Amino acid sequence: MRPDNDALMLLNRLPGVRPAHSSGRRLRRISLLFIAIALACIFLADLALYPTDPWRELGRIGWGFITPYWADSSTLFSALGQTVAFALLALIISVPLGLMLAVFYHWRPVRMLAAAVRSVHEIFWGLLFMQLYGLSATTGLLAILIPYTGVFAKVFAEMFDRQAPEPALAVSPFSSRISRHAYTLIPQSLGEMRSYCRYRFECALRSSAILGFIGLPTLGFHLETAFKQGQYSEAAALLWVFFILIASIRFWLRGWLLPVYAALALWLLPQSPPLGSSYAWQFISQDIWPRALQQGDLSAAATWYWREFSQVAWPALLQTLYLTQIALVLTGVIALLCYPLASQAISGRAMRWPGRLLLLMMRSTPEMMIAFILLLLLGPSGLPAVLALALHNGGLIAFLLANHSEQQPQRADDPKGINRYFYLHTPRLYPGFLAFLFYRWEVILRESAMMGILGIATLGFYIDSAFEEIRYDKAFFLIVVAAVLNILIDSLSRRIRRRAGADRAVGLG
Amino acid sequence: MSVNADAAILFQLQQFDLTLGKHRVLHNINLTVRQGEKIAIIGPSGAGKSSLLDVLYRQQPQQIALCPQQGGLVDMLSVYNNIFMGGLERHSSVYNLLNLIRSFNTPRTDIQQLCNELGLEDKLWHSPDRLSGGQRQRVAVGRALYRKQPVFLGDEPVSALDPLQAENILQLLIKRHNTLLVSLHNRRLALAHFDRVLALRAGELVYDGPAAALSSNDLDAFYAA
Numbered sequence: 001m002r003p004d005n006d007a008l009m010l011l012n013r014l015p016g017v018r019p020a021h022s023s024g025r026r027l028r029r030i031s032l033l034f035i036a037i038a039l040a041c042i043f044l045a046d047l048a049l050y051p052t053d054p055w056r057e058l059g060r061i062g063w064g065f066i067t068p069y070w071a072d073s074s075t076l077f078s079a080l081g082q083t084v085a086f087a088l089l090a091l092i093i094s095v096p097l098g099l100m101l102a103v104f105y106h107w108r109p110v111r112m113l114a115a116a117v118r119s120v121h122e123i124f125w126g127l128l129f130m131q132l133y134g135l136s137a138t139t140g141l142l143a144i145l146i147p148y149t150g151v152f153a154k155v156f157a158e159m160f161d162r163q164a165p166e167p168a169l170a171v172s173p174f175s176s177r178i179s180r181h182a183y184t185l186i187p188q189s190l191g192e193m194r195s196y197c198r199y200r201f202e203c204a205l206r207s208s209a210i211l212g213f214i215g216l217p218t219l220g221f222h223l224e225t226a227f228k229q230g231q232y233s234e235a236a237a238l239l240w241v242f243f244i245l246i247a248s249i250r251f252w253l254r255g256w257l258l259p260v261y262a263a264l265a266l267w268l269l270p271q272s273p274p275l276g277s278s279y280a281w282q283f284i285s286q287d288i289w290p291r292a293l294q295q296g297d298l299s300a301a302a303t304w305y306w307r308e309f310s311q312v313a314w315p316a317l318l319q320t321l322y323l324t325q326i327a328l329v330l331t332g333v334i335a336l337l338c339y340p341l342a343s344q345a346i347s348g349r350a351m352r353w354p355g356r357l358l359l360l361m362m363r364s365t366p367e368m369m370i371a372f373i374l375l376l377l378l379g380p381s382g383l384p385a386v387l388a389l390a391l392h393n394g395g396l397i398a399f400l401l402a403n404h405s406e407q408q409p410q411r412a413d414d415p416k417g418i419n420r421y422f423y424l425h426t427p428r429l430y431p432g433f434l435a436f437l438f439y440r441w442e443v444i445l446r447e448s449a450m451m452g453i454l455g456i457a458t459l460g461f462y463i464d465s466a467f468e469e470i471r472y473d474k475a476f477f478l479i480v481v482a483a484v485l486n487i488l489i490d491s492l493s494r495r496i497r498r499r500a501g502a503d504r505a506v507g508l509g
Numbered sequence: 510m511s512v513n514a515d516a517a518i519l520f521q522l523q524q525f526d527l528t529l530g531k532h533r534v535l536h537n538i539n540l541t542v543r544q545g546e547k548i549a550i551i552g553p554s555g556a557g558k559s560s561l562l563d564v565l566y567r568q569q570p571q572q573i574a575l576c577p578q579q580g581g582l583v584d585m586l587s588v589y590n591n592i593f594m595g596g597l598e599r600h601s602s603v604y605n606l607l608n609l610i611r612s613f614n615t616p617r618t619d620i621q622q623l624c625n626e627l628g629l630e631d632k633l634w635h636s637p638d639r640l641s642g643g644q645r646q647r648v649a650v651g652r653a654l655y656r657k658q659p660v661f662l663g664d665e666p667v668s669a670l671d672p673l674q675a676e677n678i679l680q681l682l683i684k685r686h687n688t689l690l691v692s693l694h695n696r697r698l699a700l701a702h703f704d705r706v707l708a709l710r711a712g713e714l715v716y717d718g719p720a721a722a723l724s725s726n727d728l729d730a731f732y733a734a
């Protein structure tokens with residue numbers, strides 16, 4: 001924290017730079033900078049609108065949405081069960097693993113490991129493991145639990161940092177680190193951890209659903225099929241079931257029921273072939289490296305890497321970044337516009353539940369599904385991806401803002417309606433809002449890279465194609481590029497959050 | 510109760526200064542503490558008592574039972590586990606983790622006994638957030654006692670207790686520890702139970718001498734601005 005503050009002090013002392021009297025002004029400057037960057041990106045990104053006839057199709061989708069229909073309830077429930085099973089088991093394994101890593105998070109290799117595994121999107125992990133284990137339970141579980149372990153490690157470690165230090169002080173410093181954590185920081189953060197795991201379970205359900213898009217037997221698989229065949233009522237049935245599933249989590253997810261659910265989930269999972277280690281080793285030691293490197297020809301390998309980087313990775317990386325920056329700002333706009341809808345303090349009692357339902361639908365629908373629908377309507381450009389990212393993340397942040405705005409202290413003489421929105425709630429929420437938004441930055445980047453597998457020219461498109469061409473060396477290299485980009489944005493976002501003094505919001509990775 | 514002048518030196522500070530940011534917390538402190546001394550630290554709030562204890566703690570962490578002002582209780586754990594925490598270093602990590610799931614007999618008997626002495630006999634399985642301020646403070650003291658160390662450093666460890674309880678708890682602490690340094694608000698307790706008094710004001714040591722040489726009026730003077 002200190003170097004940034006020092007840098008800021010120095011900046012303030014330079015001639016012509018006024019000291020920052022106003023925290024509001026600093027936040028405004030950062031916001032304007034990001035808006036300017038996003039505007040520039042609009043001209044650089046591929047956002048072409050294709051002359052399709054979206055209205056007719058949209059009408060059919062809309063009609064399907066209000067006439068959900070599914071003929072064969074057993075496939076519907078099996079898809080639903082698989083979706084929950086993957087999410088639940090992945091979480092049951094990744095929470096303790098993440099907790100272990102969090103205890104040793106002061107150790108640099110642990111931090112790097114956690115950052116590396118969470119910088120790769122679930123879909124990319126899924127594509128990698130699919131080469132090894134086919135369309136099996138192992139693939140689905142690993143694809144979710146590996147990145148989630150990294151996320152839990154980071155978020156739990158941040159929770160530990162926020163706890164009061166006194167309990168640890170009153171314990172012998174010579175007891176083992178594990179014992180000390182088990183008696184102090186872990187029970188201190190228990191409540192926070194529990195609610196974070198709940199939130200993460202919701203994310204895991206989404207991850208599990210979209211793994212269907214690469215062929216696993218979850219909801220996404222049936223959804224893609226239904227949409228591709230134009231069976232919008234069937235697609236809507238799946239979506240509605242998914243919404244109900246997410247909206248009802250708090251009624252059926254109980255701690256004491258977890259063992260029952262875990263047993264059910266194990267029983268529901270698709271069959272998995274035994275884990276063969278021979279091919280896995282060949283995959284790691286040979287297939288993912290270019291031939292030149294395997295033969296020890298370093299200069300040829302360097303030429304290969306440079307060619308792949310300059311011709312494929314770099315343009316794809318720029319497209320990914322352009323879309324990310326536009327989506328980030330649009331997410332913010334949508335969040336600020338939508339949160340009053342669900343806030344009783346601003347919109348009154350009547351609006352609260354319809355507003356919440358809208359936000360719940362926005363945040364429950366995985367970006368990938370929104371993008372998929374929009375692609376059908378608008379044609380293959382970056383526009384569907386940007387809109388999908390902004391709708392989903394905007395809904396998610398708006399939901400949090402609405403909750404916070406209802407917890408604000410109220411006075412009898414507070415202004416009402418639009419004045420209340422502009423003078424009271426929005427300014428008070430703004431630092432937290434920016435912190436949430438910057439937390440989502442890295443997520444939005446990861447998602448916009450991933451959306452490439454739908455045919456948008458971001459990194460994911462080239463990764464998916466490389467896997468299809470069985471060019472694992474290229475696929476692996478591009479995944480590493482995406483991961484490094486993600487780690488860079490993550491650290492940049494942390495710096496900006498600190499400088500903006502907006503670092504107090506809780507982790508929402 | 511007089512202390513042998515040849516006893517080993519536990520803590521020593523010479524012309525010690527402590528500055529946090531721009532704020533001078535301790536200034537020119539000269540202090541020697543020998544084994545077996547019972548020392549009360551008095552002075553108005555903000556005088557540097559907590560900082561002094563903090564500095565001393567860092568000199569000998571391996572033989573000190575510390576009782577910080579906020580108590581450091583973990584509200585998610587039972588009183589039993591909050592006290593058991595004092596002895597974590599005496600057991601393996603596996604033992605400690607198992608104990609969280611189900612308490613072992615030996616420590617349970619010990620801690621039940623300790624709770625009886627602290628007047629918490631029926632509170633073993635309560636969580637501290639359901640207890641009163643005085644009860645919470647006794648749990649914190651219980652943890653320090655369960656550390657079973659020869660030296661006790663306490664920052665206002667009995668401030669929330671009624672006079673009789675404070676008296677009893679102090680006696681218990683004195684009985685179980687060879688050396689004590691305790692910051693106190695209650696001047697009478699300081700005179701009655703300790704053989705040496707340190708008075709701090711604005712980060713400086715304004716008095717360091719036997720408690721017997723002080724009257725109540727002298728003590729009042731140390732608190733005056």
